[in-house]
Amino acid sequence: MKGQTTGKSHILSLVAVLGPGRELGASNRLLWHISEDLKHFKGLTMGHTVIMGRKTYESLGKPLPGRNNIVVSRSGRNLAEVLAGITGGQEVFIIGGAEIYRQTIDLADKLYITHVKAPLPEGGADVFFPPIDPRKWKEVARTDHPRGITFPFPFSFVTYQRIR
Template sequence: MITIVVAMGKNREIGVDNQLLWHLPKDLKHFKELTSGHPIIMGRKTYESIGKPLPNRTNIVISRKNDWFEEGILIVGSIKEALKFAKKIDENVFVIGGGTIYEQTIDLADQLEITLVDATLDADTYFPKIDEKIWQKIQETCHEKDEKNQYDFCFQTFTKKTSV
């Protein structure tokens, strides 16, 4: 199963200048619970924004740079290659960004795990439009902002609709 994990604002915004737009500890905890113990696939810029391999996960980074190397991660040249390696490790694979990687994998994904943040912020990176003819929301849990989480947000799970 291929699952895309993303936090996005009301206009599908996900980042600016290779950084997240918000700090939501509940979302980070949710992300860790979803992805721990599984392979995660990301683009090089997303990896660089994180700055280190995420623990208890196989970190697979897609890069077109041939001379790039980082200790503790697997570097591949394409989505196809990333999925091939990930599926050898675990049947549950998580795609964690960024925008270009999401665009290239949304049609391959089986599930979307979205944190919808109740905010509209300036961004230069966006999540692809979720086609309601293809995707169906099956679960939603909402949280109000508090002293640690600066915005209201909802965890949403989408699965592909089965054709009738």
């Protein structure tokens, strides 16, 4: 479904991996390494435009290969201008971090969330995903994994679609 209520022709999707309390990261790093999730992320985003905040870009350290990387910064490319400049019927992915998710969740058509049920690393998280309001978002797909090959805790790939 393309942004029917906004008149835009692209699909805006947020991709994130969250802990049980919507935890996203700590000290500008991810909380866990789940190889299945990295593969899932790659499968979703490969060949597409990915938009990220300056801090997430610094945390990655380099552009993601095979994708059109757009990094927003208040001293560089402005998020609203980047979003307004997207053309064509493509799916565009917001890949974080917390500041960028907060500013785009109300504009998004889809959320691809990896829900992780694992203990937090020592020190906990310092950035969080905004609440996913069940009056606004409907779960349309889910794959549950009791554990990963090397990750010993359950996680689920869940797709939410905006209720229109």
